[in-house]
Amino acid sequence: MSHAYRERPSQPNWKRDEIDWAAPRQWKGDDGGLWLCWPVASEPQMWEQAMCHACGRPARWVGLASPFGDGQQYFAEFDSWCYWCFPRHNLTGEAQRLACHADWARQQTVEECIRLIDRFRVETDDAGKADAALSRLANEVRHALTPKDEAAVVAL
DSSP states (O other): OOSOEEEOOSSOSOOGGGOOOOOOEEEEOTTSOEEEEEEGGGHHHHHHHOBOTTTOSBOSEEEEEOTTSSSOOEEEEEEEEOTTTSOGGGSOHHHHHHHHHHHHHHHHHHHHHHHHHHHHHHHOSOOSHHHHHHHHHHHHHHHHHSOSOGGGOOOO
């Protein structure tokens, strides 16, 4: 990676009731938004609280930064990412290839889900509630599963 990120551990070595909960510091971004910043020593708490700053899903990578000018490093919410929103240029060449393949497979899955929903809509006799519910579901699937960076989706 071209930047210092911490990746969510697959098997955390802490339990929720063992976390020493402390109020994270807040940093005001250039856009006026307030972002949480956790001291590096508060990593378990950070993983319980960190969400992707782009979409709100649980974060998989969180950047390390020194936003306060105090010489300390913090986990920065303004640089927290889920798998789908993580900027692909931060990945190594092999990881980029795998991520592009995963994006392609995800897009194919989205298209299959939408096709199944549309086929059910056509075949159902009760066009009232079913149609409205399926339309909402189709929109939610499109929104939730469409990659944030369409340019990163390539067919291999």
